[in-house]
Amino acid sequence: MFNSINRFFSRLFRKRNDGLNFNRRRKKVDFGKIRYILVFVLELMAVIALAYGVVIAFGKQVECSNSSMEPTYKTSDKLLVNTITYKLSSPENGDIIAFKPKSNVNASYSVKRVIAVPGDTIYINNGRIYLNDELYKENLDVERIENAGIAATPITLLDDQYFVLGDNRNSSEDSRFESVGFVSSEDILGKIWMKYPF
Known part of the structure; x- marks a missing residue:
């Protein structure tokens, strides 16, 4: 029983140490995904602007x-x-x-x-x-x-x-x-x- 308690605390302590480890490798920023999102947002804005312009130009009722x-x-x-x-x-x-x-x-x-x-x-x-x-x-x-x-x-x-x-x-x-x-x-x-x- 003492061994199981000891293992529990040592695992807990290890996780805390992992959380405070500033030397671990940082995740790389995926610029491909960021570029894809930016292009998608710009295309969406262009389509909305075009639709608005068409309605204003030809859709006045x-x-x-x-x-x-x-x-x-x-x-x-x-x-x-x-x-x-x-x-x-x-x-x-x-x-x-x-x-x-x-x-x-x-x-x-x-x-x-x-x-x-x-x-x-x-x-x-x-x-x-x-x-x-x-x-x-x-x-x-x-x-x-x-x-x-x-x-x-x-x-x-x-x-x-x-x-x-x-x-x-x-x-x-x-x-x-x-x-x-x-x-x-x-x-x-x-x-x-x-x-x-x-």
């Missing part, structure tokens, strides 16, 4: 709040906006844009089609649009315009003025009326590129 864009888009359709394209180029005839009417930051975004761009002369006669003294050719079937508004006489757009119309021409509040007027580039959120869900 607006709602078509009324019937002014029928039949292209219906009331309450969710639309995705490309917010990058007009930082690289300017709106063109036929583009559908989301914008704040009259720089009203409290208003919801309005969705309309660009008909005329800076430098163009536009007027509406006998229910039809004339752009630079030529009949405006459209890729969709639209009804004749009953109210020409301010476009009853020719208007030449100045720098940074865009003339927009809804596709549902007789049920649209657009550039023909003072409440919307001409749209400037600083009021444009971006170009509508897709309806959501797809």
